[in-house]
Amino acid sequence: MNQKSKKKVIVIGGGIAGLSAGIYALLSGFEVDIYEKNAIPGGECIGWNRKGYHIDNCIHWLTGTKKGTELYDVWETVGALSDDTEYAKLDAFYTSTHAGQSATLWNDLQRTQKELIEIAPEDEAEIRKFITYVEYSKQCLFPAKKPMETWGMKDYIEMGKNMMDFPKVMKEFGKISLEEYGKRFHSPLLQKLMCDYLPKEYCAYSFLVSYATMADGNGNIPMGASLQMSLRMEKRFKELGGKIFYNSSIERIILEKKRCKGVELSDGTIAEADYVIPTVDVHLLFNKFLPKEYMPKEFREAYAAPKKYPATSGFQVAFAVSMDYAKGETVFIDMDPIKVGNRTFDRMYVKAYGYDPIFIKDGKQVIQTCISQTDEDYAYWKSLSKEEYKALKETLVKQVEQRIVKAFPELADDMEFLDAWTPLTYERYCNAYHGSYMSFVTTPAGKQIKMKGKLKGIDNLYVAGQWTNSPGGLPVAVASGKFAVQRILKSQKRSMDI
Ligand SMILES: Cc1cc2nc3c(=O)[nH]c(=O)nc-3n(C[C@H](O)[C@H](O)[C@H](O)COP(=O)(O)OP(=O)(O)OC[C@H]3O[C@@H](n4cnc5c(N)ncnc54)[C@H](O)[C@@H]3O)c2cc1C
Structure with missing residues (x-):
């Protein structure tokens, strides 16, 4: 295809979904421009100094x-x-501590089973069942070849063959929340262990699949941090000839009858395209970029029922501490309650980043903590004045520091505050709905949202991004970019093999 005849794709957002859409569109012979509101790529997959x-x-x-x-x-x-990617050498998912005891989910499932039975012999049968079902969950692999609505019988048969045992997991754990699941264990420590990592409203199977992914070596952490991974994708995009415009906020998508003509930037500039792929948060898409009536019914229902469809964020604090503190460990701790708005929190995690030199300086490593937050916590942060917001952050930082020192006395006098951020940070930086990290949490009462990317009444717009398939996350984001391009190829009656 010569340059002149190339069709133009505009991608809105330079996060993982946007970069992926851009790369796959270039590989399919399109000319591609990405518009990103921030000064760097990556969206939520970033870091800062x-x-x-x-x-x-x-x-x-x-x-x-x-x-x-x-x-x-x-x-x-x-x-x-790539073949050269190195991964963090970590041997466990995380550790939960409670009342002086601790339990670890090792990548080695047999080791976990043995240790958990030693800790809580009264729960032996439930522990064995847990490990068996985590083993089954290793079969649950993210299907990333092509969008599911384009699957044929052969694809379903293939998936069925590869996931023979996974239906057992869904049957047993598909309809109960983590909170309910935790109650099957007698040991208070194991109850915490099951509920610490993901919000307790999550369907229990999500947790089993997460642990299985780690235990199977399919959920490693690439060395060099999140931003660097986004920068590698940006490099690939540019090498293939794509253009990315930073500090370029999109104001709206321009519709003309059943087609979208292009986009308007916040400075009034108009950019035209043959296809538009928005990868931004869908709340923004349907409340600002497009008239509200284009919002699919399942999203309307989800926004109206936050208990069934919660969004999750966090209050996070980073410190620098000495290297003696355990490297690479993620430890959940009991803490004296911390109040944010109307809710109190008595658990948080402390993660030590010394496993990667990028997080080490002058013999000290970064540690980060997180107190999980949801819609009502977001609403509280949002209700504060600028001064109240700043004051609350400062108070919470002090409280978090005290709690860490209580749990790890060796860190007394060794903690240097680096930064603190809230659900509002994600809203400001990425326009993330309620500061959400991912898409809606998959709860037993809610339905999993799977969006086909096309909107009724618009021919040449293909939605991508983590919100197209709850609960979102990096795999959904990267695959959604590819799927959007495959849907365009299908509309052009071209091969979807990219
Ligand atoms: C603290 C935290 C931890 C996480 N941990 C994990 C993990 O361990 N594993 C995992 O799989 N996932 C994790 N996630 C989730 C993961 O980061 C996201 O799922 C993923 O990055 C989403 O990618 P996206 O491209 O769909 O959306 P985004 O990253 O939100 O990208 C959308 C882009 O659009 C841009 N944008 C918004 N408005 C405009 C506008 N008006 N004009 C132009 N551009 C605009 C934004 O700036 C952004 O760059 C985590 C997220 C957070 C916040």
């Missing part, structure tokens, strides 16, 4: 690091992973 330390915002685990999986191929195509 404070006092010379690097703070990581994203990758606790990256699904698709195992070669041979469909998702690995996608990560490789977009330049995020």
